[in-house]
Amino acid sequence: MKKYLALFLSLVFILSFATAGLAQDKAEITLAAGNVGKELQFAKEAAQTYMDEHPDVKVNVLTTPDLSNDRLGLYLQFLEAESPKVDVYQVDVIWPGDLAHHFLDLNKYGAKEVADQHFQEIVQNNTVDGKLVALPWFTDAGLLYYRKDLLEKYDREVPKTWQELTDTAKYIMEKEREAGNPDFYGYVWQGDAYEGLTCDALEWVFSNGGGAIVNNDKKVSINNEKAIAAIQMAADWIGDISPTGVTGMAEEDARKMFEAGNALFMRNWPYAYSTGNSETSQIKGKFDVAPLPAGDSGHSAATLGGWNLAVSKYSEHPQVAADFALFLAGPRMQKKRALMTSSNPTIKSLYDDQDILDAYPFMGNLYDVFTNTVARPSTPTAPKYNQVSEVFYQAVHSVLTGESDAETAVQYMELDLQDLLGYESGDPRQP
Amino acid sequence: MAKQKMSKLAKSEEKLALKLLIPTFIILLVIALYPLGQVFYTSFTNRTFAGTGTTEFVGLANYQRLLKMTIKELPPVIDEQTGQQKIDEETGQPVFEHPIRVLPRRPNLYRPVYNFKLAGHKYVIGAITPDFIRAVINTIIFTVFSVLLETILGLGVALVVNSEFKGRGVMRAVMLVPWAVITVVSAKMWEWMFQPTRAGLFNMLLNKAGLGSGNFSFLTNPTLQMPAIIAVDVWKTTPFMALLLLAGLQLIPNELYEAAEVDGASKIRQFLTITLPLLKPSVAVALIFRTLDSLRVFDVFQVMLAQKRYSMASFNYFQLISAREMGMASAIGVIIFILIFIFAIIYMKSLGVDTE
Numbered sequence: 001m002k003k004y005l006a007l008f009l010s011l012v013f014i015l016s017f018a019t020a021g022l023a024q025d026k027a028e029i030t031l032a033a034g035n036v037g038k039e040l041q042f043a044k045e046a047a048q049t050y051m052d053e054h055p056d057v058k059v060n061v062l063t064t065p066d067l068s069n070d071r072l073g074l075y076l077q078f079l080e081a082e083s084p085k086v087d088v089y090q091v092d093v094i095w096p097g098d099l100a101h102h103f104l105d106l107n108k109y110g111a112k113e114v115a116d117q118h119f120q121e122i123v124q125n126n127t128v129d130g131k132l133v134a135l136p137w138f139t140d141a142g143l144l145y146y147r148k149d150l151l152e153k154y155d156r157e158v159p160k161t162w163q164e165l166t167d168t169a170k171y172i173m174e175k176e177r178e179a180g181n182p183d184f185y186g187y188v189w190q191g192d193a194y195e196g197l198t199c200d201a202l203e204w205v206f207s208n209g210g211g212a213i214v215n216n217d218k219k220v221s222i223n224n225e226k227a228i229a230a231i232q233m234a235a236d237w238i239g240d241i242s243p244t245g246v247t248g249m250a251e252e253d254a255r256k257m258f259e260a261g262n263a264l265f266m267r268n269w270p271y272a273y274s275t276g277n278s279e280t281s282q283i284k285g286k287f288d289v290a291p292l293p294a295g296d297s298g299h300s301a302a303t304l305g306g307w308n309l310a311v312s313k314y315s316e317h318p319q320v321a322a323d324f325a326l327f328l329a330g331p332r333m334q335k336k337r338a339l340m341t342s343s344n345p346t347i348k349s350l351y352d353d354q355d356i357l358d359a360y361p362f363m364g365n366l367y368d369v370f371t372n373t374v375a376r377p378s379t380p381t382a383p384k385y386n387q388v389s390e391v392f393y394q395a396v397h398s399v400l401t402g403e404s405d406a407e408t409a410v411q412y413m414e415l416d417l418q419d420l421l422g423y424e425s426g427d428p429r430q431p
Numbered sequence: 432m433a434k435q436k437m438s439k440l441a442k443s444e445e446k447l448a449l450k451l452l453i454p455t456f457i458i459l460l461v462i463a464l465y466p467l468g469q470v471f472y473t474s475f476t477n478r479t480f481a482g483t484g485t486t487e488f489v490g491l492a493n494y495q496r497l498l499k500m501t502i503k504e505l506p507p508v509i510d511e512q513t514g515q516q517k518i519d520e521e522t523g524q525p526v527f528e529h530p531i532r533v534l535p536r537r538p539n540l541y542r543p544v545y546n547f548k549l550a551g552h553k554y555v556i557g558a559i560t561p562d563f564i565r566a567v568i569n570t571i572i573f574t575v576f577s578v579l580l581e582t583i584l585g586l587g588v589a590l591v592v593n594s595e596f597k598g599r600g601v602m603r604a605v606m607l608v609p610w611a612v613i614t615v616v617s618a619k620m621w622e623w624m625f626q627p628t629r630a631g632l633f634n635m636l637l638n639k640a641g642l643g644s645g646n647f648s649f650l651t652n653p654t655l656q657m658p659a660i661i662a663v664d665v666w667k668t669t670p671f672m673a674l675l676l677l678a679g680l681q682l683i684p685n686e687l688y689e690a691a692e693v694d695g696a697s698k699i700r701q702f703l704t705i706t707l708p709l710l711k712p713s714v715a716v717a718l719i720f721r722t723l724d725s726l727r728v729f730d731v732f733q734v735m736l737a738q739k740r741y742s743m744a745s746f747n748y749f750q751l752i753s754a755r756e757m758g759m760a761s762a763i764g765v766i767i768f769i770l771i772f773i774f775a776i777i778y779m780k781s782l783g784v785d786t787e
Contacts, residue, residue: 069738073752080481101483183629183645192651193738239646245627247651248739257628383482387754394738401739403653411531412542419540 027317029087029324030060032075034307036251037271038341045340046333050324057320067250068092068195072386075099082314087321088328092195093306093375094389096126096134097382103310105131109322114330118346119371125379126308133310135329136346138337140305141373142203142292143366145258145266145276149286150176162204162233162293165265169241172264181262186241188254189267191234193397196250198376198389199303200267201396204230206374208295211428213392214377214417219426222392223414226296226428232406235399247400259283267292269305273360274342289362291369299431304373306346338363344370374431381421391416474761480751486758493762496559501541503533505553530555563763566741567770572657573742574725577664581721582714584665585672590706592673593680603677610670618734621663625649625735656740663731668724672717679713680706715782722778726771743767 033043040063047059064071072095078086079102091099107115111132115123122136144165146158154172159165169186176184190196206212210227214220238244246254251268255275258266261282266272270289277284291300309325311318327333334345338356344363350356357364378385395413398404414425437445474493478486505527507516517526530543534557541557544564548554558564592603609617624632629645638645649659683706691701729744738749744767751760 067737069753073748076481076752076755099481102481243627244646244648245651248627248648262628390738390753397739401651401653408529408531415531415536415540 026056026058027320028058028060029315029317029321030062030085031088031090031324031328032062032064032078032086033090034066034071035063036066037255037275039271039337039343042337042340046328046336049333050327057324059324062086064090066252067192079312079314084312084314084316087312087315087317088325089310089312090137090307091134091310093122093125093139093304093308094195094378094385096128096308096310097378098385099310100128100131100133102313103133104313104315104318104322105133106135106311106322106325107132109311109319110326111135111322114326117331117348118329119348121304121375122306122308122346125375134308135310135325137307137309137329138334138343139346139370140269140271140307140344141302141366141370142199142267142305143270143289143302143362143369144292145268145272145287145289147264147283147286148288150264158290159265159293162207162295165293166233166237166241169264173241176264183262185243185257185263187237187265187267188242188246188249188257188263190250190254191238191242191246191397191400192248192250192253193393194250195389195393197393197396199305201231201234201392202303202374202376203267203292203301204234204295206431207292207297207299207301208233209297209428209430211430212374212377214380214388214421214423215426215429216377216380217426218380218421218423220414220417220421220423221426221428222417223410223425224428228406228410230295231396231399231410234396235402235406238400247397258287270342270344270360270362272342273362274340289366291366297431300369301374301431302369302372304375306344384420387420388417391420470761470764473758474765476758478757478761480755480757480760482755489758493759494766496539496759497563497762497766499539500544500556500558500564501535502554502556503530505530505533505546505555507553527553530557562741563743563746566743566746569657569740570726570728570743573661573664573728574722576657577661577668577725578718578721580661580665581669581672582718584669585717586676586714588669588673589676589680593677606673607670609667610674612667614667614730615734617667618663618731621659621666622650622735625659627651650735651739653740656736660731660735663735664725664728668721672721675717675720676710676713679710679717682713683709711782715778718782719775719778722774723771726774727767743770 031043031047033040040061043061047061051057051059064074072092075086075089075091079099089103096103115132118136119139122139123132126132126134126136144159150172151158151168154175156168156172157164159168165187173184173186190200202212205222205227208226208230210224210230211221213222238246243257249257251272254263254266254268255272257263258268258272259276259281273289275281276287292302294300309329311321311325315321329346331345331347331350334347335350335353335356337343338345338350339359342360345351345356351363351367363370376385377388381388391413395404395409395416399406399409417423418425475488475490476486477489477492508526508528509515510517518524519526530546533555534541534543539559541559542561543555544558544561545556546553547556588606592599592606596602612620626632626634627646627648627650629635629638633649634643634645634647637643637647647655649655687705687709688701691705696704727744728742729748732740732742732745733748736745738753741749743763747760747763747767750756750763
């Protein structure tokens, strides 16, 4: 019996090696792709298109976690092991500085010719020491989603300031609750202790004139009255216009609540526009987007988001992988992605594309929002941005949950950032 | 002495035995000692995870940053007009200086972990990495409560499925279901039940019972986090405890109970004088298993609380993955290792578990 088992096992071994040998003829590459909204579906379809056009290539799509911090954790494990298992990485706009040495210089693989079609800010952001380490794929900015049917019903305007947002949200929330939906809330956003909270809180602070945490001239600027007031404002929303559970919410949690028809306003990225208009959504056609409200500075602020495509230095097929990345970031696939997932293209000419403008009028109307974003301080703090962000979102989160008061939290934040970075304090940058 | 008496044959056999043991030693070296040694070594450096910078030897700096604590007295705030200590008008409590002004800042910034009052004076305990100190406290609270509850409930379950009744076999199988579910899956499942809206089971039930308005935020409210996570672990691991105790119960011969019955001992008396003493070795083994297991709890914390509240192991994970401080993370690993080692020895000594 044992003999047969051994025989069987060795057969299995031989067979598996044989198939591996056969697969060698096809170049097999893997794309690590996001899974928020419809983007995974898009990645799979794009991979299929590429395979149809290049029969000698097999593209696998690896699903990665929703939260960008978790995704970074997964990537770091591949990169630390110098693993060839993933060839093309979808990387956040804040990572190129930190991870540059793991990626190929795409300028050497034909990206030089197409780079000037893209938004130059993003190309700059992705260029480290003269090397283009990631291709812009789509860009993001925080938007205010609002229920236009409810604003109309109660005769209210789209809020221009945070104060207006608070008042309108409170008013309509109370009316809607009286009208029989006890689970209705005024405003949902991303309040969990993770990178998303950094994005949200940066918008409150920057629009209020409190600066962008660390200035571009390497000065820590967070400890100021305006920043404290902005964070306090958000803490006061909790249990009032925002559910207490908002301190555990990420993008997808907020979107689900908004799509279930249980929130008047939502702060989210553009992807939620297409999912909100899908068949399963309760609010299909009943909502629209606007710039986020302004604070004391008189300006609205939207955090720059967006994802790029980087090719691993450890890839076994760098040529194929780079070609695939160029294909995904090219105009044809960016247009398809924009139409399918309502993500903003990074190619300037696509903003004149009638198909895109017809499907998503906001991409044209809010063009200024997308070109005047506030960037997280990933450049002046590289390669420690991730720790800076953690200090920031943990401190803000402790204020949101009531463990700390805004003033103390901000004072500690300043000391922590000075310790971490060795920078002096400075005055906040104004929008 | 013994060696001189050894025959040639015995000597060559001994040599052969050593040779035959070599593969085992090599495997042990490669899969256990090498990684462990690597972690010890890394814990004395400032290595960055997946980074390029040069790695330097920093001695005990990582351990100092993790463990160094200080106690400072908070001086009272004096009201300039009266010369007396200020009294907070709202609470009526005397006002003390803020910890941020009292705790040292150089060369390392100390942050408050805990305030306490002693004989009219107020003190603050400060640490350089308060999150780690809190993670240790969280883990110990988690371990004490979850193991205690699991033991009591597990014993109850074990006693029930040990008695004779119809469908006992099925019952024993069903009992194991929570334990068989993968922790990440069950944690996700509980996360849904803990949802801070009426869509969550607990909020719905509490709301039906007239408590709250359906927005208890179990996983973000600092006072509800620990009870919630302990509940998940108790639900999941009670079956395992019951299984271990059931094995112990089945070793107790029935004759003892029959004899006790004849002597007229009550059921409670039987339980206290027969069941409990004879079950002690099983309880001890089960306790050791569970305690050591809970001290390195990771999955429940990581899935349900992520960076809102850490256990030792999840703090370790985030130091490595998020802060990318591999040296620091290794030092945490070593500290967890030593802590668990100490717990194991205390248990073995105090419960008299035979090593034979």
